[in-house]
Amino acid sequence: MSTDAATGADGVARGGRSSAAGSALEKSLRILEAVAAPGGPHRLADVMTAAAVPKSSTFRILASLIEQGFVRAEDGSRYGVGPRLRGLSALVSGGEPASIEEILRELRRATGQTVHLALHSGETITYIRKLESEQPFRTASRVGMRMPLHTTAIGKSILAGLTADEVRGLIAATGLPGRTPGTLTTARALLAELDVVRARGFAVDDEENEPTIRCIGAAIVGPDGRPVGGVSVTTVTFLVSREEIEAYAPALRAATAALAPLL
Template structure:
């Protein structure tokens, strides 16, 4: 799973949208996520665009978050992460099972490639762990922890879609559309549904330069107790080093990792 860098909090889905839609809580969370994006502290205009919240509402939300200590206003009218948010982040990291890291590390050792772990978050997936490939890898992917990604262009996203009810998939596509990110992106429902059927049949999804040129990924869904996908795990490589056939050969190791991660998530 990989993508190009974007504005703070950008998701790759309906970028730049400014709307009054969404509950007060949803708006606040989007603003907080934008504040925490790399490159901060951020200006008000940047946060307004990234969170897709009107400027006046963004300003009020920031003032409230600053009062509570989740956001810190800098001297130059920029906004950065506050002490309470940093403390919350530390608590979340401390509570993550150490075995998650061991499983992801084992997958990286088995493949020699970059490994991602992402969770399904509404209309997107969110990267929560990333392990770069071996030291001999001549590249570093642009993806980062906290980045939200489209479902229809990524291997993890398609593996999630393949295990969701058909009606829910239609609703998601209706809400986000199928925007093109590269010449290889699937932009029709017929093409996407055909590929999702293949994913269900073989147990993994393939992103063959559909999200980013020269990047090829294989991903598998991580299923909850009821068989509903909570996220997925992927192996990422560059096309000029790893062929389509070679990356698909990682499927057994990928599937084993997804099964091992399921009870931990």
């Protein structure tokens, strides 16, 4: 039996049954590199060409990467870096660029509470940065965690930036599962809440995602007016009242406005 190795397009010899295009893992990694290349979001044809992967395989792998949050599907059938890939980058590099870090630190200083930065990906948000408060408590959230839109302050602020049809489409796709007794689990209640969020410019999670946890969140809006993510200030109900946490809204909105051009 022949033991000759096949040679790929990159000139690297590959043994066994691997094709010239490489293994499934190699294809996925090359597609991620193509998506993350400067100038994105990129068209499917450009990703396929840069990764040297057939169209059917590229489309299938992209669909899986989108589902997992590593790639984000953009308008016009383009593909950009997803929140889980950004979160992984933040873990590897030790944090975001100093300007983003400084904005989040200033918000934590101004409020004295835990601060989260999350990005929107389809039906969820993904935390990419968390700055703990100096209070003697810790929340269960962590960098890389994906959370529902309807139960979180950041998620509700993002939903408020979508059209009513888009919100109804998300509800139809995911439902409104309850995480606590306070979760909004009907479309009528959620849509009414989003009207309030739009009117005041921020959302409140009052023990809707986790018992004893209260958050205020606001969306980060992209150049096209669409929400790309958001920031929240998080505390516990037995230390900070709802009225007190809502008083953080001006500092929160200032932070999201400053972060918008950086994201």
